[in-house]
Amino acid sequence: MSFILCYDVLMDEHSDQADWTAVWGEHLTAIACEACNSTFLLEQPPSNCPYCGQKSIAPLANEAMHLAHTQPPELTIPFLIKEEQVAQKLQAFSKRFWFAPSDMTLAHLRERTRPFFLPMWLVDSDATAQWGAEMGFDYDVVSHREKYRSGKWETEQIIRTQIRWEARVGTVERRYDNHPAPALEEHDALRQKIGAFKSRHARPFSPNDIKGRAIRLPDRAPEDAWTEAEASIKTAAIDQCRQASAAEHIRDFKWAAQFSNKEWTQLLLPVYTTYYQDDDGRTHPLIIHGQNGRLHGMRRASSKKAKRWSITIAAIALLTLCLSMIVGAISLAAEEAILPFAVIIFFGGMIIAMAALIPFIIVWYVNSKSEKE
Numbered sequence: 213m214s215f216i217l218c219y220d221v222l223m224d225e226h227s228d229q230a231d232w233t234a235v236w237g238e239h240l241t242a243i244a245c246e247a248c249n250s251t252f253l254l255e256q257p258p259s260n261c262p263y264c265g266q267k268s269i270a271p272l273a274n275e276a277m278h279l280a281h282t283q284p285p286e287l288t289i290p291f292l293i294k295e296e297q298v299a300q301k302l303q304a305f306s307k308r309f310w311f312a313p314s315d316m317t318l319a320h321l322r323e324r325t326r327p328f329f330l331p332m333w334l335v336d337s338d339a340t341a342q343w344g345a346e347m348g349f350d351y352d353v354v355s356h357r358e359k360y361r362s363g364k365w366e367t368e369q370i371i372r373t374q375i376r377w378e379a380r381v382g383t384v385e386r387r388y389d390n391h392p393a394p395a396l397e398e399h400d401a402l403r404q405k406i407g408a409f410k411s412r413h414a415r416p417f418s419p420n421d422i423k424g425r426a427i428r429l430p431d432r433a434p435e436d437a438w439t440e441a442e443a444s445i446k447t448a449a450i451d452q453c454r455q456a457s458a459a460e461h462i463r464d465f466k467w468a469a470q471f472s473n474k475e476w477t478q479l480l481l482p483v484y485t486t487y488y489q490d491d492d493g494r495t496h497p498l499i500i501h502g503q504n505g506r507l508h509g510m511r512r513a514s515s516k517k518a519k520r521w522s523i524t525i526a527a528i529a530l531l532t533l534c535l536s537m538i539v540g541a542i543s544l545a546a547e548e549a550i551l552p553f554a555v556i557i558f559f560g561g562m563i564i565a566m567a568a569l570i571p572f573i574i575v576w577y578v579n580s581k582s583e584k585e
């Protein structure tokens with residue numbers, strides 16, 4: 213098994229993270245998975261990849277000291293979904309499912325369930341900028357309307373809130389802390405599948421957070437993630453400039469910012485992973501959001517089971533058709549009165565023969581629906 217590709221992607225000659233074990237923990241081992249092209253830190257190298265469930269994993273012994281993205285974790289979002297709730301989700305996933313693969317049992321899914329952390333970048337940066345914007349200030353316009361009611365005139369006061377826009381300019385010189393940016397290339401795809409993570413639940417990282425849990429390392433360089441982090445900083449700056457101007461609204465914000473002293477750390481996002489194998493031996497991973505409990509995974513119905521059912525139904529159809537032939541032959545030779553029974557049995561046999569297609573239609577429907585999802 214070759215891991216040259218993984219190694220080339222992840223090695224970074226200029227990495228200054230060689231002493232990462234001091235921050236993450238001496239007890240952790242680095243492994244790589246060739247199937248999903250990921251690297252992980254965990255206590256004991258497992259037999260299957262903790263993320264995709266495949267067996268394509270290998271420990272990174274000497275290379276581990278030179279991993280590219282081992283910047284220290286700063287914040288952790290704790291698991292809000294407990295393992296009992298995960299079991300309920302898995303039960304719902306594997307239940308009421310025709311022609312489910314033999315390996316897709318609740319017991320197997322539970323046994324392979326692993327609490328797991330995905331990475332997100334956090335960046336701190338100094339920013340110096342000249343900015344300009346239009347600030348909006350609310351003011352009330354009072355008017356009066358005369359109404360004739362119950363034989364007399366009444367005056368009704370009407371208050372309408374309007375916005376007064378004023379051009380403002382200023383400077384910003386401050387440090388921005390913990391602005392997030394995706395650390396995985398698949399971050400957006402994953403968010404669409406299981407939903408976003410709420411960082412308001414984040415708390416300072418503690419080594420206990422990762423005890424017995426696997427951690428996936430970033431596969432996206434900080435330079436690539438900077439665009440999103442900068443957008444987050446700009447959003448914060450817009451609000452701060454609005455507050456500093458005591459305005460209710462802001463528009464046409466422009467700034468020319470210089471950033472310096474960037475420091476990259478990580479935010480750990482909680483998920484559970486598990487997997488099953490379909491009847492063709494292919495591994496299918498499942499992932500469960502550690503905050504909202506949403507599960508994503510592909511449901512694959514077993515074409516082998518469908519085939520067995522179809523053969524059984526076809527055999528019954530064949531026997532029924534043979535019986536109709538026998539009854540028909542007897543009716544022609546001896547007892548004409550039983551001819552209608554032969555016809556009924558014949559049509560019954562034809563219906564059963566057509567039903568032999570149903571298992572294949574169900575498997576096709578389940579698999580194509582799952583692929584679309």
Ligand SMILES: [Zn+2]
Pocket residue numbers: 245246247248249250261262263264265266
């Ligand atoms: Zn993998």
